Each structure stands twice: as C-alpha cells, then as structure tokens.
Amino acid sequence: MADITSNKAAAKEIEVLAFYDPLTLLPNRRLFTDRLNHALASSARSQNKGALLFIDLDNFKNLNDSLGHAVGDMLLLQVAERLNNCVREGDTVARLGGDEFVVTLEDLSLQLDEAASKTKLIGEKILHQVSQPYNLGGHEHQITCSIGVALFHHHEQSQDELLKQADIAMYQAKKVGRNAICFFDPGMQTSINARVELERDLNIAINEQQFELFYQIQLDIHGQAIGAEALIRWPHPELGLISPAKFIPLAEETDLIIPIGSWVLDTACAQLKQWQKDTSTQGLVLSVNVSAKQLHQVDFTSTVQNTINKYAINPNLLKLEITESMLLNSIEDTINIMSRLQTIGVRFSLDDFGTGYSSLQYLKRLPLNQLKIDQSFVRDITVDESNRVIIRTIIAMAQSLGLETIAEGVETEAQRTYLLTNGCTHFQGYLLGKPLPIHDFESALKS
Numbered sequence: 001m002a003d004i005t006s007n008k009a010a011a012k013e014i015e016v017l018a019f020y021d022p023l024t025l026l027p028n029r030r031l032f033t034d035r036l037n038h039a040l041a042s043s044a045r046s047q048n049k050g051a052l053l054f055i056d057l058d059n060f061k062n063l064n065d066s067l068g069h070a071v072g073d074m075l076l077l078q079v080a081e082r083l084n085n086c087v088r089e090g091d092t093v094a095r096l097g098g099d100e101f102v103v104t105l106e107d108l109s110l111q112l113d114e115a116a117s118k119t120k121l122i123g124e125k126i127l128h129q130v131s132q133p134y135n136l137g138g139h140e141h142q143i144t145c146s147i148g149v150a151l152f153h154h155h156e157q158s159q160d161e162l163l164k165q166a167d168i169a170m171y172q173a174k175k176v177g178r179n180a181i182c183f184f185d186p187g188m189q190t191s192i193n194a195r196v197e198l199e200r201d202l203n204i205a206i207n208e209q210q211f212e213l214f215y216q217i218q219l220d221i222h223g224q225a226i227g228a229e230a231l232i233r234w235p236h237p238e239l240g241l242i243s244p245a246k247f248i249p250l251a252e253e254t255d256l257i258i259p260i261g262s263w264v265l266d267t268a269c270a271q272l273k274q275w276q277k278d279t280s281t282q283g284l285v286l287s288v289n290v291s292a293k294q295l296h297q298v299d300f301t302s303t304v305q306n307t308i309n310k311y312a313i314n315p316n317l318l319k320l321e322i323t324e325s326m327l328l329n330s331i332e333d334t335i336n337i338m339s340r341l342q343t344i345g346v347r348f349s350l351d352d353f354g355t356g357y358s359s360l361q362y363l364k365r366l367p368l369n370q371l372k373i374d375q376s377f378v379r380d381i382t383v384d385e386s387n388r389v390i391i392r393t394i395i396a397m398a399q400s401l402g403l404e405t406i407a408e409g410v411e412t413e414a415q416r417t418y419l420l421t422n423g424c425t426h427f428q429g430y431l432l433g434k435p436l437p438i439h440d441f442e443s444a445l446k447s
C-alpha cells in the first residue's frame with residue numbers, strides 16, 4: 001500500500017517536473033504546446049476563433065540585475081498569478097522561460113473582428129493588472145509588459161507559425177514604446193522576411209567585399225575644395241544599388257556595422273594615402289561616418305591608430321563624423337574616446353546638428369572641430385523663417401565655441417548665398433557635387 005502511494009507521489013512529481021514550470025507552477029512549453037494543439041483542433045471543429053498572446057515583461061533584466069534573481073523570481077510569481085486572474089478557466093496561461101509568458105484564449109467568437117475586440121479587452125486588462133505595484137519583500141516595484149497577439153482559426157497556421165507571429169507582434173509592441181498590445185498582420189511578416197534576407201545578403205557583402213566608397217566634395221567660402229565626405233555604397237548583385245539609409249540601420253542593429261565600419265575606415269585611410277602622393281590632393285581632409293556601436297567598441301581608438309599607422313597618413317586629414325543622437329547615452333564615455341583620438345590628431349565633426357538635444361553645456365566639453373548643419377534646415381531655408389533662425393543660431397553657437405560650420409544638402413545658389421552671408425564656413429551638397437566614385441571625383445576635382 002505504502003509502495004503504491006509513494007509510486008503515485010513519484011509519478012505526480014515527474015508529471016509536475018515534465019509539464020510545469022517549477023517556479024510559477026504554470027504549464028511549461030511542453031504542456032503549452034500540447035494545449036495549443038488541442039485549441040487549434042477544437043477551433044477547426046467549432047469554427048470558433050481563438051487567440052495566442054505572447055507576453056514579455058519590459059526591462060525585466062534591469063530588475064534582476066539591480067535587485068537580484070530572488071527578487072526577480074518573486075515578481076515572476078506574482079505576474080503569473082495576475083495573468084491567471086485575467087483569463088477564463090478554459091484558457092491557458094503558460095511560462096515559456098525567463099520573463100516570457102503565453103496565453104491562449106479559446107472559443108472567442110465565430111467572427112474574426114469580434115474575436116479581435118474580445119482579445120483586445122483581455123490584453124488591456126493584462127496590461128493594467130501587470131502594471132499595478134508589486135511588493136517584493138519590502139521593495140515596492142512597478143513593471144509593464146508588451147503583448148503580441150496572433151488570432152487563429154481552423155488549422156490554417158501551424159503552432160510554430162502562430163508562436164512566431166505572436167512573437168513578431170510582441171516586438172512590434174516593444175517598438176511602439178512598450179506597455180502596449182499589437183496584433184500580428186501579414187505586412188509585418190513580409191517586412192521581417194525582407195529584413196532576414198537583407199541581413200543574410202549583408203553578411204555575404206562583407207565576405208565578398210561588395211561595398212564601394214563614394215566621395216562628395218566639400219568647399220570653403222572661396223569655392224576651394226577642402227576635402228570630401230566618404231559615403232558607402234552597396235551595389236547589390238541582384239537588387240542594384242541599395243541606399244545606406246536602408247542597410248546602415250540594420251547593420252547597426254545586428255552589429256554588422258563593426259566589420260563594415262572597419263572596412264570604411266581602412267578604405268578611407270588607403271585613399272588618404274593615395275591623395276598624399278599628389279600635390280593637388282595632399283591637403284584634402286576626408287570625413288568618415290562613425291556609428292555609435294563602432295565608437296564604443298573597446299578597441300576603437302587602437303583600430304583608428306593602427307589604420308593611420310598602417311597607411312602612414314597625417315591624422316589631421318582624417319575627420320570622424322559622429323551624430324548628435326550618439327551623445328544621448330554615455331556622454332562621458334564618448335568624450336573620453338574622442339579626447340584620446342584628438343590627442344593623436346584626429347578631427348571630429350558633429351553630424352545632423354540641430355536635430356537632437358545637444359546642450360551648450362556638453363558641446364563645450366566635446367573635442368569637436370566642426371558642426372554640420374543638418375540638410376533638413378538647409379532645404380527650406382528660403383521659405384521657412386524658423387529654419388533660418390535655427391541656422392543663424394547654430395552658426396553663432398559654433399562661432400562662440402571656435403568651431404567650423406559645414407552645411408550639408410546645399411542644392412541651390414540661393415541656399416549657399418544665405419549660408420555664406422550668415423557666416424557658414426563650409427559647404428556640401430548637390431549644387432557643388434554629388435557623391436561620386438573615386439575616378440569621377442578626381443576628374444571633377446581637376447576640372
């Protein structure tokens with residue numbers, strides 16, 4: 001008798017271990033998969049629509065890192081309880097791991113739109129409940145969550161597809177600012193697929209060195225060439241030229257910007273070396289865009305130094321362009337990195353100036369040589385008084401800090417005249433020359 005009881009207890013324990021999450025005692029991924037299969041089969045029979053909600057806590061890692069895992073676990077337990085209280089008895093709440101939960105809602109409605117609005121109501125209830133304060137062993141804490149929803153009907157989607165769709169929608173909810181609920185729509189899938197393909201092709205492009213640098217001339221107030229900006233181009237073997245505005249952000253997100261940035265730096269320095277050999281080009285300064293991720297690589301300063309040494313170029317002729325948005329985080333770190341590079345002679349320009357939040361306070365502390373006026377202000381210069389005021393302010397600010405100003409996107413003589421008469425010292429834009437492959441750039445320079 002005792003044996004049977006202990007066997008039963010052991011069997012129960014094995015079941016719990018196999019199918020339930022040991023922390024929250026919610027169904028684990030295995031049991032959830034099984035339940036989702038049943039829900040899909042039952043929806044196929046009844047024609048009733050159901051929904052899968054993918055729930056991820058926002059910034060949970062911060063809590064775990066700051067207050068420790070034991071406190072993190074307390075929070076997860078309470079979240080699990082609150083989620084259970086938001087759904088009906090036949091619905092499933094499961095924990096997939098970490099701070100990821102899923103909920104299946106069944107028998108919502110025969111109509112898709114009614115099923116969607118019922119899901120939305122439950123999703124909003126979850127957002128509200130999860131965001132109420134928690135007592136975590138004496139610490140009061142608040143957290144929010146992001147919810148992605150995929151609706152299901154019949155056996156149209158496999159459960160893997162459904163989970164993927166809800167996951168994609170959840171990322172969309174994070175993207176729109178968190179503490180939000182987003183429904184999957186097929187457009188999201190198309191754009192994700194395009195992204196995956198682009199990322200794969202970017203990897204190939206790096207290995208096969210498919211990139212090219214174009215050069216756009218920069219002139220001073222007398223119309224003399226003082227240098228150029230190096231702009232990357234990707235002639236994709238099938239899709240043709242892909243704009244950096246399209247692939248640089250993806251490269252930044254996926255860290256591929258590191259090898260791409262190194263290639264740009266190396267190619268730019270090799271070009272400077274070539275220019276040093278000719279009296280007509282040896283004084284040209286080359287501006288190179290540097291992304292935030294690249295600048296904050298631990299070995300960034302030594303990479304720049306090594307590249308300068310490798311080509312034995314004058315470091316004064318290399319200008320690194322950083323953007324205002326890069327200053328928002330880790331300003332001290334940025335100042336340190338820039339200062340180290342400044343001591344070896346590298347110059348800096350602050351790109352897209354005027355679009356961010358640079359205060360005079362830290363502009364003063366950055367070792368800059370130049371402010372670059374964003375082309376959005378230059379574009380409407382002749383019609384928009386507020387843009388004119390911004391431009392005059394930027395120029396006055398640069399003058400008081402002893403910095404050069406360069407206006408980008410100068411397309412008309414009227415724009416150049418306005419900038420010139422208001423004290424802008426350098427100019428770049430289609431009026432003066434489009435970005436060109438090196439041979440065309442050098443021919444244009446000679447003519």
Ligand SMILES: Nc1nc2c(ncn2[C@@H]2O[C@@H]3COP(=O)(O)O[C@H]4[C@@H](O)[C@H](n5cnc6c(=O)[nH]c(N)nc65)O[C@@H]4COP(=O)(O)O[C@H]3[C@H]2O)c(=O)[nH]1
Nearest residue numbers: 231232244245248264289290291409410411429430431435
């Ligand atoms: N409408 C108009 N546009 C003009 C005119 N003059 C120049 N442009 C364009 O304005 C952009 C200026 O570069 P950016 O602000 O640094 O903006 C760059 C930069 O942020 C990024 N990028 C380009 N090359 C690199 C690179 O090598 N590394 C990194 N990290 N980013 C790069 O991609 C952005 C876009 O580059 P591009 O498409 O080459 O676009 C370039 C240039 O072709 C003009 O008169 N009118």
